[in-house]
Amino acid sequence: MTQPKKPVPANPDRIVDPRSLPKVEAVWRGDLPHIYKEGCTYFVTFNLSDAVPQRMMRRKQIEDIDDPVTLAEHFDLDPSVGSRILERNDVASIVEKALLHFQRQRYALSAWCVMPNHVHAVVTPLAEFDLSGILHSWKSYSAHEINKCLKRSGHVWQQESFDHLVRHEPSFEQFVAYTENNPVVAGLCDLPEFWPFSSARFRK
Numbered sequence: 001m002t003q004p005k006k007p008v009p010a011n012p013d014r015i016v017d018p019r020s021l022p023k024v025e026a027v028w029r030g031d032l033p034h035i036y037k038e039g040c041t042y043f044v045t046f047n048l049s050d051a052v053p054q055r056m057m058r059r060k061q062i063e064d065i066d067d068p069v070t071l072a073e074h075f076d077l078d079p080s081v082g083s084r085i086l087e088r089n090d091v092a093s094i095v096e097k098a099l100l101h102f103q104r105q106r107y108a109l110s111a112w113c114v115m116p117n118h119v120h121a122v123v124t125p126l127a128e129f130d131l132s133g134i135l136h137s138w139k140s141y142s143a144h145e146i147n148k149c150l151k152r153s154g155h156v157w158q159q160e161s162f163d164h165l166v167r168h169e170p171s172f173e174q175f176v177a178y179t180e181n182n183p184v185v186a187g188l189c190d191l192p193e194f195w196p197f198s199s200a201r202f203r204k
Contacts (some may be wrong), residue, residue, distance in 0.1 A: 014108070014124065015169050016040050037165065042122040042131055043175040046139060046161040049154075051082035051117035058122065058172055079116040079186045085114035091146055092197040095119060098142040111176040114148070114197035120179040122172070135161050 011188050016039045079087075086092050092114045099121060108131040112124040125131050143156035166172045180192040180200035191201035 005074050010163060014041075014127055015166060015172050016169055019167065034196040038054060038130075039124075041122065041166040042163045043166060044121050044123060044131070044135065044137065044161055044163045044178070046116060047077060047158045048082050048085065049117040051077055051084075051158075059166055077115070078117050079118075079188065081116045084116040085146070085150065086114055088117070089196070094145045094149060095138075095142045096197050098138045098145075101141075102134075102137070109199075110172070111199045113179050113195065113199070115186070116188075120182060122166070122175050122179055131163060135163075 036112075053202070086095060095114045096112070099112050099119075099184060101113075105126070107126055109121060110123040110124070111120075123134065125134055132202045139161075140155045146156050147153055164175075166175060180195075180198055180203075183189045183198065184192055185194040189195050192198065193203060195201070
């Protein structure tokens with residue numbers, strides 16, 4: 001079996017401050033704003049279709065939050081919610097394979113974590129590739145393979161994902177730490193590197 005490609009290490013010169021680029025209007029596809037800027041880095045979260053956050057926020061509240069950890073926490077999930085099919089090794093492996101398939105070709109994936117009912121990632125699209133296309137690729141491929149693995153059909157992921165532009169290196173480091181510490185905070189393991197489907201295991 002091919003070994004997963006390691007996360008791209010933090011690089012202060014690689015983080016483009018989105019505030020230094022021309023302003024773009026947020027796209028609302030549902031309850032969340034999506035702002036895409038070329039060359040920037042994003043913290044993203046997507047959930048299983050049956051895993052609904054207990055705390056939903058109004059649009060104005062989302063726009064007012066500046067602290068990355070506070071923002072991330074509002075879209076994180078209790079790992080016991082829903083079917084939790086991602087806690088199966090075969091299913092989680094499918095998702096991680098999807099995340100890493102185009103590593104360093106279409107994007108730089110700096111951190112990721114496959115939780116029992118959701119996924120976190122810190123990702124920088126490369127060249128002409130955009131975040132929405134990357135997320136669609138991840139979710140479409142993994143949904144097809146998961147349904148095949150479980151011998152079922154139907155939706156696997158919620159249609160809308162959460163994404164947030166990373167503004168600078170300290171924020172980048174916070175999101176990487178948040179992503180890799182998620183299993184520890186949730187009480188699923190003692191140390192980040194003990195979680196089998198996370199970039200943290202490469203940082204031992």
